[in-house]
Each structure stands twice: as C-alpha cells, then as structure tokens.
Amino acid sequence: xxxxxxxxxxxxxxxxxxxxxxxxxxxxxxxxxxxxxxxxxxxxxxxxxxxxxxxxxxxxxxxxxxxxxxxxxxxxxxxxxxxxxxxxxxxxxxxxxxxxxxxxxxxxxxxxxxxxxxxxxxxxxxxxxxxxxxxxxxxxxxxxxxxxxxxxxxxxxxxxxxxxxxxxxxxxxxxxxxxxxxxxxxxxxxxxxxxxxxxxxxxxxxxxxxxxxxxxxxxxxxxxxxxxxxxxxxxxxxxxxxxxxxxxxxxxxxxxxxxxxxxxxxxxxxxxxxxxxxxxxxxxxxxxxxxxxxxxxxxxxxxxxxxxxxxxxxxxxxxxxxxxxxxxxxxxxxxxxxxxxxxxxxxxxxxxxxxxxxxxxxxxxxxxxxxxxxxxxxxxxxxxxxxxxxxxxxxxxxxxxxxxxxxxxxxxxxxxxxxxxxxxxxxxxxxxxxxxxxxxxxxxxxxxxxxxxxxxxxxxxxxxxxxxxxxxxxxxxxxxxxxxxxxxxxxxxxxxxxxxxxxxxxxxxxxxxxxxxxxxxxxxxxxxxxxxxxxxxxxxxxxxxxxxxxxxxxxxxxxxxxxxxxxxxxxxxxxxxxxxxxxxxxxxxxxxxxxxxxxxxxxxxxxxxxxxxxxxxxxxxxxxxxxxxxxxxxxxxxxxxxxxxxxxxxxxxxxxxxxxxxxxxxxxxxxxxxxxxxxxxxxxxxxxxxxxxxxxxxxxxxxxxxxxxxxxxxxxxxxxxxxxxxxxxxxxxxxxxxxxxxxxxxxxxxxxxxxxxxxxxxxxxxxxxxxxxxxxxxxxxxx
Numbered sequence: 001x002x003x004x005x006x007x008x009x010x011x012x013x014x015x016x017x018x019x020x021x022x023x024x025x026x027x028x029x030x031x032x033x034x035x036x037x038x039x040x041x042x043x044x045x046x047x048x049x050x051x052x053x054x055x056x057x058x059x060x061x062x063x064x065x066x067x068x069x070x071x072x073x074x075x076x077x078x079x080x081x082x083x084x085x086x087x088x089x090x091x092x093x094x095x096x097x098x099x100x101x102x103x104x105x106x107x108x109x110x111x112x113x114x115x116x117x118x119x120x121x122x123x124x125x126x127x128x129x130x131x132x133x134x135x136x137x138x139x140x141x142x143x144x145x146x147x148x149x150x151x152x153x154x155x156x157x158x159x160x161x162x163x164x165x166x167x168x169x170x171x172x173x174x175x176x177x178x179x180x181x182x183x184x185x186x187x188x189x190x191x192x193x194x195x196x197x198x199x200x201x202x203x204x205x206x207x208x209x210x211x212x213x214x215x216x217x218x219x220x221x222x223x224x225x226x227x228x229x230x231x232x233x234x235x236x237x238x239x240x241x242x243x244x245x246x247x248x249x250x251x252x253x254x255x256x257x258x259x260x261x262x263x264x265x266x267x268x269x270x271x272x273x274x275x276x277x278x279x280x281x282x283x284x285x286x287x288x289x290x291x292x293x294x295x296x297x298x299x300x301x302x303x304x305x306x307x308x309x310x311x312x313x314x315x316x317x318x319x320x321x322x323x324x325x326x327x328x329x330x331x332x333x334x335x336x337x338x339x340x341x342x343x344x345x346x347x348x349x350x351x352x353x354x355x356x357x358x359x360x361x362x363x364x365x366x367x368x369x370x371x372x373x374x375x376x377x378x379x380x381x382x383x384x385x386x387x388x389x390x391x392x393x394x395x396x397x398x399x400x401x402x403x404x405x406x407x408x409x410x411x412x413x414x415x416x417x418x419x420x421x422x423x424x425x426x427x428x429x430x431x432x433x434x435x436x437x438x439x440x441x442x443x444x445x446x447x448x449x450x451x452x453x454x455x456x457x458x459x460x461x462x463x464x465x466x467x468x469x470x471x472x473x474x475x476x477x478x479x480x481x482x483x484x485x486x487x488x489x490x491x492x493x494x495x496x497x498x499x500x501x502x503x504x505x506x507x508x509x510x511x512x513x514x515x516x517x518x519x520x521x522x523x524x525x526x527x528x529x530x531x532x533x534x535x536x537x538x539x540x541x542x543x544x545x546x547x548x549x550x551x552x553x554x555x556x557x558x559x560x561x562x563x564x565x566x567x568x569x570x571x572x573x574x575x576x577x578x579x580x581x582x583x584x585x586x587x588x589x590x591x592x593x594x595x596x597x598x599x600x601x602x603x604x605x606x607x608x609x610x611x612x613x614x615x616x617x618x619x620x621x622x623x624x625x626x627x628x629x630x631x632x633x634x635x636x637x638x639x640x641x642x643x644x645x646x647x648x649x650x651x652x653x654x655x656x657x658x659x660x661x662x663x664x665x666x667x668x669x670x671x672x673x674x675x676x677x678x679x680x681x682x683x684x685x686x687x688x689x690x691x692x693x694x695x696x697x698x699x700x701x702x703x704x705x706x707x708x709x710x711x712x713x714x715x716x717x718x719x720x721x722x723x724x725x726x727x728x729x730x731x732x733x734x735x736x737x738x739x740x741x742x743x744x745x746x747x748x749x750x751x752x753x754x755x756x757x758x759x760x761x762x763x764x765x766x767x768x769x770x771x772x773x774x775x776x777x778x779x780x781x782x783x
Contacts, residue, residue, distance in 0.1 A: 007299035010252030013245035015307025031153035031324035075133035105148020113147035117165035120158035137454035139177020264358035296344035421716025428748035429724035441574035456596040477597035486555035509587035524550035524569030535565035538573035705764025
C-alpha cells in the first residue's frame with residue numbers, strides 16, 4: 001500500500017504540472033491572439049479615418065485602426081491617487097485591433113462615462129454606477145461615471161502593475177479637457193506576423209510612406225509578437241515546476257525500490273528454497289517485476305485522475321492571477337499516456353537493481369541468512385570510533401551504529417528526505433532572497449517619493465513649491481525622456497507593450513553631487529563633474545545592449561533626434577526600468593533647453609508609510625494650487641505591491657512541491673524503519689534475552705529514525721544552496737534582469753529541523769512500537 005501511495009504522489013506531482021502547463025500555455029496564447037494584437041503602434045501627430053483606410057490598402061498590412069492612449073490619475077481614496085492608463089476607442093462595437101470584450105455593466109459605455117478593466121476595480125474602491133474623480137494631463141479634475149467593466153487579456157493584470165486601466169470614447173476624452181484627435185496608428189502585418197524582422201521591415205516601409213504623405217511619425221512600439229506580457233515568465237516557472245515534479249516522481253520510484261529491497265531482504269531464504277527446487281533467477285525476478293508493474297498501474301489509476309483535477313484547479317488559479325480566461329480545460333491525450341508510462345516504467349527501472357541483486361543470490365548464501373549482522377562489532381572504522389565513546393547511553397550508540405548498517409538503503413532514504421528538505425528550504429530561501437533584493441533596492445534609493453509631471457515646468461519654481469511643504473527635507477530634479485536604440489532609417493522603435501511600461505527605456509539626468517541613489521558599480525565609474533557626453537547604464541539597460549562595454553559609444557534616439565554617448569559605467573539597479581544616466585548638461589543638450597524639470601525626487605523627514613502618504617497629498621495639493629499637472633507619483637509601498645504580486649504564487653507553488661516531496665520522504669523513512677525492524681527481529685530477541693526491556697527497543701528504533709532525519713537535515717542544507725542559487729537566478733532574471741542573491745534563511749533551517757525531528761519520531765513510532773511488543777519466543781522463531 002505504501003508503494004502505491006508513493007508512486008501515486010509522484011504521478012500526482014508530474015501530472016498536475018504537466019496538465020497545468022498544457023492548459024496554460026495554450027490558453028494564454030489563445031486569449032492574447034484573440035485580441036488581434038497590434039504588430040506595431042505608431043505614434044503620430046494625428047490619425048484620420050482616411051489615413052487608416054489608406055493604410056489598410058497598403059501591401060503587407062492586414063489591418064489598421066486609430067486609437068489614443070494617455071496617462072492620467074484616478075482618485076482611489078480621499079486625496080490619494082493612482083496612475084490611470086486611458087485607452088481611447090472610437091467605436092466600441094467595431095474594434096479590430098487590440099480588442100477586448102464586455103464583462104458587466106453598460107456596453108458600449110455612454111459618452112461621459114468610463115469602463116475599467118475588471119482587475120482594476122479593487123484598486124479604485126468603487127462599484128459600477130459610482131463617480132470616479134479623474135484628471136488628465138491637460139484637463140481639470142472631473143467626475144466620470146463608472147458605467148461598466150471589460151476584460152482585456154492583452155494587458156498585464158492591473159493589480160500587479162498597480163495601474164488602473166480605463167476605456168473611453170473620444171467624446172469623453174474631450175469632456176476631460178483633452179483633444180478628440182486620435183494619435184496612434186495600430187497595424188497588423190500580413191506576412192510573418194510573429195517575426196520581429198518582418199514586422200520591422202513592413203513598419204519601416206510604412207513609415208517612409210507616411211512621411212511622404214506629410215505625416216509626422218514619432219515613436220514606434222513593437223511588442224514581442226504573439227506573446228502576452230507575462231507569457232515567458234509563466235512558461236519558465238512552469239518548466240521549473242515540471243522539473244521538480246519529475247524529481248518527486250524519481251524519489252517515489254527510489255522509495256519503491258527501497259521497499260522492494262526490504263521485501264526481498266525478508267524473503268531471502270524463500271528465494272533460496274525456490275532456487276533449490278529449480279527456479280531460475282529470471283523466473284524469480286519476473287515475479288517481482290510483474291508486482292512492480294501492477295503496483296504502478298494501480299498508482300497511476302489513483303494519481304492520474306487526481307493530477308488532472310488538481311492541474312485544472314492550478315491552471316484556473318494562475319489564469320485568474322494573470323487575468324485571462326480558460327476557454328477550454330481539455331488536456332491532450334499524450335499527457336495521459338506520459339503519466340501511464342512514467343508511473344509504471346520509472347519505478348520498474350529503479351527497482352530492477354535490487355531485484356536483480358537479490359535474485360542472483362546463491363542457494364548457500366540465501367539459506368545461511370539469519371537476519372543478524374555477519375560482521376562483528378569493531379570491524380568497521382565507525383564501529384571502532386563508536387566503541388571509544390564514553391558517557392553516552394549504549395542504546396544511542398547502538399542506534400547510531402544501526403543507522404549505517406544498511407548503507408545502500410540509508411542512502412536511498414537520505415535522498416528522499418534531503419531532497420524534500422532541500423526543496424522546502426529553497427522555497428523559503430528564495431522568498432528571503434526576494435525580500436533581501438527589495439531591501440537592497442530600498443537601500444540604494446535614498447529618497448521616499450518620485451513625482452512625474454505631465455509637462456516640463458520651471459525647475460526652480462517647482463522645487464521651491466515642493467520644498468515649502470511641511471515634512472519635505474530635500475527636493476531634486478531628475479528629468480527623464482524616453483529613448484531607443486538608433487537605427488539607420490532614423491526611426492525610434494521601442495519594444496514596449498500598449499501599456500507603455502513593459503520594455504520601457506529612459507534617459508535620466510542626475511543632479512551634480514546627488515546622493516539620492518547610490519548604486520553598485522558592476523564596471524567602470526559613476527558620473528563626474530564635467531561629463532558632458534558620458535552615460536552610466538543600469539544593468540537592465542545594459543541587457544538591451546549586451547555587447548556594449550565601458551569605453552564604447554552608444555547611439556540612441558531621444559526627443560526626436562540622435563544622441564551619441566560614451567559609456568563610462570554599468571551599475572546594478574534593482575526594480576528600476578532600463579535607464580541611462582547622464583549629467584544635467586548632457587540632458588539639456590539632448591532636450592535643447594535648460595532650466596526645466598518633468599520629474600522630482602523627494603526626501604521626507606519621516607520615512608514611515610503614513611507620513612509619506614500624508615506628505616504626498618500635501619505636495620499634490622500645493623502643485624495643483626499652482627496649476628501644475630501631475631502625471632504620477634511612485635512610492636516604495638506601491639513598488640512593493642507591484643512586485644510582490646509577481647512572486648508569491650511561485651513561492652506558494654514551491655512550498656506545495658516541497659510538501660509532496662516531504663510526504664514521499666516521510667513514507668520512505670517509515671518504510672526504512674519498518675524494514676529495519678523486520679531484518680533485526682532476531683537481533684531484538686538477543687537483546688531481550690540479555691536483559692533489554694521494551695523501552696530499550698523502543699528508544700533504540702526511534703533514535704535511529706531521528707539520527708537518519710538529522711543526517712538528512714544536514715544534507716538538505718547543502719542541497720538547498722545550489723537549488724536556491726539556480727532558482728534565484730531564474731526568478732531574478734525574470735523579474736529584475738539580475739539574479740537574486742544567494743540567501744540561506746535561518747527560519748527555513750529551523751522550521752525544517754523541527755519538521756524533520758517530529759516527522760522522524762512519528763515515522764519511527766509505529767515500527768518501534770511493533771518491535772517493542774515482540775516476545776523473546778517470537779523473535780528467535782523468526783525466519
């Protein structure tokens with residue numbers, strides 16, 4: 001029964017992840033492609049209906065549509081605002097590119113109202129029918145009715161990005177104080193729509209034609225074709241989970257081999273008798289192999305349906321977190337076949353080793369097996385070392401010696417328990433490394449708040465306004481402008497999604513002598529006075545130019561013109577988009593003007609969350625009083641909320657996988673102790689004849705189980721280090737473009753020590769109790 005449970009647990013782990021993987025990878029792609037995502041979004045001065053119709057007739061263009069996006073703010077609590085990304089849709093009933101569908105409420109939204117992406121509703125603390133206070137870059141604060149919700153699977157979840165997504169008509173846009181003119185041309189290419197080079201070629205040709213028609217082409221966004229913003233991250237994590245689940249299955253197979261080895265140890269003399277009356281090794285081995293196959297089939301019958309159900313549930317949880325719909329939970333036939341084969345073949349192959357070893361035993365060796373050790377105490381180095389120990393309970397010394405009595409079986413048991421412990425500690429180590437990374441990022445930033453403005457303002461005026469707010473300690477101007485790698489055709493192409501966030505790249509000015517950030521230099525140096533053409537890339541920006549090194553020059557496009565800079569340093573900067581840092585003089589040269597600012601970084605006297613929120617509200621009031629339009633504010637709290645939403649599902653999954661491994665490990669320890677008790681039955685009889693009591697036997701068996709548990713705990717610490725390194729590398733590169741640091745969590749070590757000691761006692765208790773109840777007659781009569 002224990003073998004069936006162990007294999008079923010392994011099949012459950014593999015089947016769950018494999019089922020979820022096939023569902024999620026299919027459905028996230030289906031959801032995203034169903035929106036007919038734009039191959040490119042071309043920002044222009046204006047996009048008319050006649051231009052859209054003309055573009056649709058161009059060679060290589062499958063479809064085109066006009067739209068607009070802009071970043072505003074929405075009040076989520078009294079005097080507390082969040083970024084609002086507005087998508088302007090001309091006709092909600094005739095969308096062709098980047099489509100979405102109604103979820104609840106009015107459709108299409110009446111003029112003067114707004115619909116939100118369904119995942120954004122919890123962020124605004126409102127319900128359908130409520131009035132939302134909204135402010136756009138060029139308009140005053142207005143109240144707009146929330147008329148409904150939509151589902152837009154082409155965007156990253158609003159909660160994870162800490163951004164509210166809203167959809168309005170051009171009439172509503174005009175009501176908010178903005179121009180009705182649409183300025184984004186969305187296109188879908190006809191030939192090779194999933195190849196970046198083909199898209200770039202078509203967009204380049206189209207841009208030339210647009211300019212010939214007298215249009216102004218600004219920025220061009222080409223998102224990764226055919227991929228949801230979080231698709232690569234999801235697939236990478238699922239592959240990692242699949243690897244760990246296969247490890248669980250392997251451990252289950254090892255457990256099966258351990259149990260078969262124990263069964264064979266009990267039947268050595270029976271095997272000898274069978275051979276004595278003419279049975280061949282092949283015939284005897286076939287009996288046990290058939291048994292393994294039958295056990296595997298039963299285990300698959302138990303584990304497979306459970307894995308399908310759990311896999312579908314897990315897929316639904318991930319789909320909800322990533323905000324896409326599971327249109328189908330169908331699982332391919334090959335998944336069932338794979339589970340059947342691995343549930344039967346893997347245990348069979350692993351168990352083949354002890355079966356062949358036992359069935360090759362000679363008749364003489366089998367008949368002479370009495371269940372006691374053939375070696376005298378003291379013949380091994382360990383025995384000699386134990387014999388020199390004084391002052392320690394002899395029972396404990398005997399338990400320690402018996403721990404190493406069957407070294408092959410001990411190795412298998414340790415593998416089970418250490419792998420489970422290593423996995424468990426890895427999950428908590430990664431969690432600690434994530435938190436350590438956030439703490440490092442916070443320590444790099446010596447400011448509490450960043451405020452970005454919709455339009456450049458007089459620098460000295462803005463700094464004076466903010467500095468006058470009670471609670472503000474220091475204010476600096478940190479200008480920024482979007483940038484892109486320079487191309488031979490002069491186009492400014494960036495790799496961002498329609499939300500404008502994923503894949504963004506900015507040039508930022510650093511005030512001379514500023515201490516608001518102190519980054520770790522990976523190579524080169526930081527900016528110095530007199531650097532007029534120097535740039536320091538953070539590691540995320542360097543990932544966009546992987547061949548660039550210190551001393552090289554990079555050519556960029558920013559503010560509509562070429563920019564050529566000399567790389568003097570590459571710095572590690574966590575939780576920050578790709579940024580290129582330049583001096584104020586270099587930034588002024590890029591922009592063609594001085595004395596203005598569009599972003600501020602602020603240090604507040606007290607750094608607690610409540611004080612920062614309170615001072616932020618006062619700063620916003622002061623700026624609004626002077627008619628300064630605020631684009632967004634970014635605080636540490638909001639950054640933490642956005643990032644933590646990306647990682648906790650992974651850590652939870654890791655812990656669940658560790659629990660499965662721990663179950664297999666616990667079964668392994670229980671099996672090992674039970675087999676050891678059976679093998680040592682006559683030994684216990686000898687102990688009882690020379691005065692050993694039931695309590696002595698009980699203590700001896702439980703002590704042996706605890707020793708094995710403690711050994712596995714030590715090994716699991718060692719195993720967790722490389723595991724934590726590689727998992728942290730994967731997660732860090734996905735989230736930060738930089739590996740997470742290797743952190744050994746003391747809490748993880750202590751928790752697993754507690755679990756392993758209590759688990760070892762529990763796993764050894766039943767075999768120990770059975771052994772302590774044996775009479776002398778029963779033990780000595782044991783064959």
